Structure formats: structure tokens, C-alpha cells
Amino acid sequence: MIKDKNGLIPNSYELKARAENIFYPENENDIEEIFKDYSRKKIVVLGRGNNIILKDDYYGDDFIFVILRDPYGAFDFDGKRVVVQAGADMKQLSIKAMERGLSGLEYFYGIPSSLGGAVFMNAGANEFETSQIVKKVKYFDIDEQKIKEVENKDIGFSYRHSLFQELNCVILEAELQLKERNKDEVWAKMKGIYDERAAKQPLDYPSAGSVFKRPKGYYVGKMIQDLGLKGYTIGGAKISEKHAGFIINYKNATGKDILQLIDFIRHKVKDAYGVWLETEQVII
Ligand SMILES: Cc1cc2nc3c(=O)[nH]c(=O)nc-3n(C[C@H](O)[C@H](O)[C@H](O)COP(=O)(O)OP(=O)(O)OC[C@H]3O[C@@H](n4cnc5c(N)ncnc54)[C@H](O)[C@@H]3O)c2cc1C
CATH class of the missing domain: 3.90.78.10 (UDP-N-acetylenolpyruvoylglucosamine reductase, C-terminal domain)
Structure with a gap:
């Protein structure tokens, strides 16, 4: 596990905010260890920081930041299913799925996100929401210090909302269900989505x-x-x-x-x- 003392908190606004305690866990053991010692602090769990506003310039010792990024970002395809760890970069995953002729992740070529952030926010655009591809989610319940699993129907997904917003938890991984589709068609859709966003959004x-x-x-x-x-x-x-x-x-x-x-x-x-x-x- 990487511990970054007084490090910068990665965020897409590029705000220069630091925190005394930042942890980058690499596996479930790291997560359990963090919360054994630090459960009395104010806990902030982040993915890739694309949907946050850091209101302060410094977060002192009463906070811990637990950031799930690349060291916690493996994924494993099995036919049309893929099990993805919370820190996975969804853009990279969308490319891997396209290369296998799998459809369902095209919007993540344009929505910057980790798997955990996408599930937590029920990220989406136009007709797409993350809820459409999630089968089940594994998470760590911080209050009960326990790993749990929940099926799609029990996640209470709605517009930019999921059950996880009401829990004190760390999303660990999810199983996603994709569909077979011609690789060129998947790529054309991804590129179309990206080009449309680049034309309308201030990506610079x-x-x-x-x-x-x-x-x-x-x-x-x-x-x-x-x-x-x-x-x-x-x-x-x-x-x-x-x-x-x-x-x-x-x-x-x-x-x-x-x-x-x-x-x-x-x-x-x-x-x-x-x-x-x-x-x-x-x-x-
Ligand atoms: C240019 C741009 C375009 C965007 N367009 C869209 C769009 O079209 N549609 C859309 O829905 N969003 C969009 N967003 C917002 C953002 O991409 C999504 O909300 C994305 O899902 C956030 O993922 P993240 O990993 O960066 O989450 P973060 O910003 O790190 O976190 C977001 C929230 O999720 C929680 N969280 C993250 N990971 C975990 C975890 N493992 N366990 C528990 N909680 C967790 C955090 O506590 C926080 O409350 C856009 C952002 C940018 C910069």
C-alpha cells in the first residue's frame, strides 16, 4: 500500500489541495487494515477525482483519504462478463472491451471515471446509465467492518444515484455484463461519442x-x-x-x-x- 503524507489530492479541476493522510490501497487486506486503525477519522473515499470539488486547501489529521486508482484497477474478462476492481480506468476498459467485440462501455470513452466512481454516481449520458451494465457489486461496509455483495436490483439506482451514497462504504469491485457486437461498430460508436463531447465541452x-x-x-x-x-x-x-x-x-x-x-x-x-x-x- 502506498501512503502519501501531505500529498496532493488528485482531482480533475486541478485544485492544489493537500491531505495529511492519503492511502492508495492495493488489495482488500489493505482496505481492512486502513479501517481497523482509522475508523474514527473523517473518511473520504475517492476514485479518479473527476466529480469532486475540494473546498479546502488542506485536510489535516482528522481526515483520511482512501484513493482507489491503478494499484487497485485489475479486470478479468470471462466471455461477455467482466469483473472489474474499483480503481480501474473505465476509458482503458472500454478500449479492451471494444477489442474483444463487446459493447456496453462505449460512453466511458468520453466519461472520465474509475469503476467505483461510475457505480457510486450511476454515471451516464444520453440514454446510457452505469446501472444498465452492473450485475453485482462487492463493497466494504466501514461501519460493520465487513465485505458484502449486492445485486443490481438492490442497489437502488436512479438518475446519478446509488445505494452507496447512503452507506459508509468502499466499493471494491463489480461484475459487469456486456453484449457481443461487431468491433468496428463499437469503435464507431465510441468515436462518435468522443467527437460529439469534444465539440461541445471545454475539454482544454x-x-x-x-x-x-x-x-x-x-x-x-x-x-x-x-x-x-x-x-x-x-x-x-x-x-x-x-x-x-x-x-x-x-x-x-x-x-x-x-x-x-x-x-x-x-x-x-x-x-x-x-x-x-x-x-x-x-x-x-
Ligand atoms: C470532462 C468531464 C466530463 C464528464 N461527463 C460526465 C457525463 O457525461 N456523465 C457523468 O455521469 N459524469 C460525467 N463527469 C463526471 C465524472 O466523470 C463521473 O462522475 C465519474 O463517474 C466520476 O468517477 P471518479 O472515479 O472520478 O470518481 P470521484 O470523482 O473520485 O468520486 C465521485 C464520488 O464517488 C465516490 N467514490 C468514488 N470511488 C468510490 C469507491 N471505490 N467507493 C466508494 N465511493 C467512491 C466518491 O466518494 C465521490 O463521492 C464528467 C467529468 C469530466 C471531468
């Missing part, structure tokens, strides 16, 4: 994707754009000029800049449309 700046959940009957990006807020800046955080649903780290932003900008947008949208926006991004 650090961000964490869409800031807000989609309220019923509205498009967040359009609401913000119609209010003339594209390009509005607080500190180093800016509402993207390319896609108003994104906040970008334009110039050395802090988590506080991003949170102030979120607050500003929420009040403007509430005044104009009577809708209170909920964040999709997780504030740490």
Missing part, C-alpha cells in the same frame, strides 16, 4: 463535467447561457464560454472560487426560473 480546461443535476423540464446549460452568464468569473473559476453547464479552472482557481461561483449561479437561476439547482459534483 480542467473541470469536473456538468456542475448541476438536470432539473425536470429544463436544460441547465441553456438556462445559464440565456441569463448571459457565459464567461462570468470569480477568482480563477469561470463559467465556460463553450458550455455554460461547466465551470472551468481558468487560472489557479481554489475550491472556494468554484463554490462562490456555484452559489452565484444558483441565486441567478432561482430568481429567473424559480428552480434551485442541485450540484452533481461532490463537495469534499
Whole structure:
């Protein structure tokens, strides 16, 4: 297990935040060991940090960060099934699946994610949600100090929601069910998804994707754009000029800049449309 004392917390906004205690576990034993010793601290479990806002610059000894990335990222294909560890990079996995003529992971060629983050958030886009490919999930219940398994039907998946958001847990691995499909067709779909996103999203700046959940009957990006807020800046955080649903780290932003900008947008949208926006991004 790698322990990083006072290291930077990896995050796609590229916020410069450090934590006194960061652990990169490599196996289940590491996870059990971490929580035996540290269960009384504030625990933050992360994947690849693509959906988080670190509101502080420093997280001291009362916190532990447990980050599941490459050392915990193996996967094993068996026909149309694949068992994937929580830290796996879903983009790499989507390429491996395509090479085997398997369909189901195409959107992860464009949605940056670990397996754990995808399951926790029920990540998705357009007609796709992670829930459609998950058969079962293995997780560590921190309160009971026990490894458990849960089937798809008991995970309470809904729009950007899963049961894991209500538990104190570490997602360890999942079994995914894919479908056979011609490799060229799978690749064409992946490329189409990527190209469409690259045309619409500000991928040349650090961000964490869409800031807000989609309220019923509205498009967040359009609401913000119609209010003339594209390009509005607080500190180093800016509402993207390319896609108003994104906040970008334009110039050395802090988590506080991003949170102030979120607050500003929420009040403007509430005044104009009577809708209170909920964040999709997780504030740490
Ligand atoms: C450019 C860009 C585009 C994006 N587009 C989309 C999109 O189209 N659709 C979409 O749904 N999302 C999108 N996102 C957001 C992000 O890609 C997803 O939410 C992704 O699933 C997050 O995965 P992660 O591993 O980075 O999770 P993290 O950001 O590390 O964590 C997200 C949440 O999951 C929890 N978590 C992560 N791993 C575990 C684990 N092993 N056990 C327990 N809890 C865990 C964390 O505590 C946190 O609450 C986008 C982000 C970017 C930067």
C-alpha cells in the first residue's frame, strides 16, 4: 500500500489541495487494515477525482483519504462478463472491451471515471446509465467492518444515484455484463461519442463535467447561457464560454472560487426560473 503524507489530492479541476493522510490501497487486506486503525477519522473515499470539488486547501489529521486508482484497477474478462476492481480506468476498459467485440462501455470513452466512481454516481449520458451494465457489486461496509455483495436490483439506482451514497462504504469491485457486437461498430460508436463531447465541452480546461443535476423540464446549460452568464468569473473559476453547464479552472482557481461561483449561479437561476439547482459534483 502506498501512503502519501501531505500529498496532493488528485482531482480533475486541478485544485492544489493537500491531505495529511492519503492511502492508495492495493488489495482488500489493505482496505481492512486502513479501517481497523482509522475508523474514527473523517473518511473520504475517492476514485479518479473527476466529480469532486475540494473546498479546502488542506485536510489535516482528522481526515483520511482512501484513493482507489491503478494499484487497485485489475479486470478479468470471462466471455461477455467482466469483473472489474474499483480503481480501474473505465476509458482503458472500454478500449479492451471494444477489442474483444463487446459493447456496453462505449460512453466511458468520453466519461472520465474509475469503476467505483461510475457505480457510486450511476454515471451516464444520453440514454446510457452505469446501472444498465452492473450485475453485482462487492463493497466494504466501514461501519460493520465487513465485505458484502449486492445485486443490481438492490442497489437502488436512479438518475446519478446509488445505494452507496447512503452507506459508509468502499466499493471494491463489480461484475459487469456486456453484449457481443461487431468491433468496428463499437469503435464507431465510441468515436462518435468522443467527437460529439469534444465539440461541445471545454475539454482544454480542467473541470469536473456538468456542475448541476438536470432539473425536470429544463436544460441547465441553456438556462445559464440565456441569463448571459457565459464567461462570468470569480477568482480563477469561470463559467465556460463553450458550455455554460461547466465551470472551468481558468487560472489557479481554489475550491472556494468554484463554490462562490456555484452559489452565484444558483441565486441567478432561482430568481429567473424559480428552480434551485442541485450540484452533481461532490463537495469534499
Ligand atoms: C470532462 C468531464 C466530463 C464528464 N461527463 C460526465 C457525463 O457525461 N456523465 C457523468 O455521469 N459524469 C460525467 N463527469 C463526471 C465524472 O466523470 C463521473 O462522475 C465519474 O463517474 C466520476 O468517477 P471518479 O472515479 O472520478 O470518481 P470521484 O470523482 O473520485 O468520486 C465521485 C464520488 O464517488 C465516490 N467514490 C468514488 N470511488 C468510490 C469507491 N471505490 N467507493 C466508494 N465511493 C467512491 C466518491 O466518494 C465521490 O463521492 C464528467 C467529468 C469530466 C471531468
